Amino acid sequence: MNFTKTTEQDSEYNDLEKMTISELLFNINKEDKTVPLAIEKALPQIEKLTEQIVDKLKNGGRLFYMGAGTSGRLGIVDASECPPTFGVSHDLVIGIIAGGDSAIRKAVEFAEDSTEQGWNDLLEHAISQKDIVIGIAASGTTPYVIAALAKCNENGIITGCITCNENSPLATTASFPVVVVVGPEFVTGSSRMKAGTAQKLVLNMISTTTMIQLGKVKGNKMVDMQLSNNKLVNRGINMLASELQIDVLTAEALLKKYGNVRNAINNYKNE
Template sequence: MTFTKTTEQDSKYNHLEKMTVKELLQNINNEDKTVPLAVEKSLPQIEALTKQIVNQLKKGGRLFYLGAGTSGRLGIVDASECPPTFGVPHELVVGLIAGGDYAIRKAVEFAEDSKSQGWLDLQEHTISNKDVVVGIAASGTTPYVISALEACNKKNIITGCITCNKNSPLAKVAQYPIEVVVGPEFVTGSSRMKAGTAQKLVLNMLSTTAMIQLGKVKGNKMVDMQLSNNKLVDRGEKMLVNALNIDKQKAAVLLEKYGSVRNAIENYKG
């Protein structure tokens, strides 16, 4: 099959500089509406990778996200939200970006072109065949990501990917590829837009579903969330009020004593 980068094809819109603010916003919004539908078409692929992630995490493995630029940053965002949201260790879900932590804020020239650094970055975390590595690249051609997944395959480490082009080199390397084809961007080639949104939606699905399967949600509540600010403490107290049929003052005492909603519920004597 031929490989065509739809993420690089010409925008369906032209003369953007002549549009009014209202027209720009409406047109961007119209394009954004197509993203969830593109994700829906990839649900079977998303399910296949999610099941692998759940299996490996249950065996004591970890989930790694690997990407460059926007893709790398999105992986880091998803990984960094898992500990406060689900109360898991920081090392359970790890986001790595080409160019290192400096690249989170500023672009590092040619970092994504390295064919060795991705595997070296994974080795720093003592990667093993208990883990899962998900490469993220809208283009599906990023050497940093592709070469890392190739090395993982050789070491019998489960690999997946999230890309926004069909039949890309990355998808051919990944054992469990996810291809969300969102089409040309509003600004030609600006894959931080629809492609980035699609990647974020898929990452939400992967991590949230995995954490629910690991028992980190009770009912529909984040009972293991870290109580790291007043908003979350207040949310935790309200959870206890509803779950245990107690007043807010008693909930506050329980939450302070036991440190989490789950512990408070499990230790409540009535």
């Protein structure tokens, strides 16, 4: 199968060091604008993958993101934001990065080249056929991710991926691939740029759509969010005041009494 790494192809811009700050910013922004259009072409793939995720999570399974470097960090960011945003368990969406948690801050040399560690990392979480695993790799060639997905396939675990190269080894390994072709980067090979933006946007779409389908949003509000800081407490109070048509002080008392927005709404109606 023909495979070209468009993420590694030469930038369409040259002599970057001769550009002014204004020119650099304008051209980077120009490239960034192409990302949502590239994602639009992949919407049918994203839908198929998300359907699988919703099905697994509705039936007691978990969602795993796996990646190395920027891709691994993006998965961890998305996973870590699900509990505070949607009030779900920290064990429902799990991000795994090559090289372990220390690699979140500092690159771990050659961690992404292991063909065994990815599967071992999944085994530490007692991975099973109830779960679903998404490999994230802009290049689509990361051994850590590909080998883990191949092992999942062998063991009857559904796999997906988010990559930016068509017909890549990762795209052909995953059962439900999402391929967003963003083309060459502004700085040749710097896939933390357009490719990273594409991955972040797709992850946002997948987790948000999944959580809405799991009933974690009411109307357009995050009624299950954790009230972990003053900003979120105030947001919760305003949600209650608006939803129940009550004054702010009553809303504040309700929130304090019942702990979160959903409980407050449900109990207020029963009071």
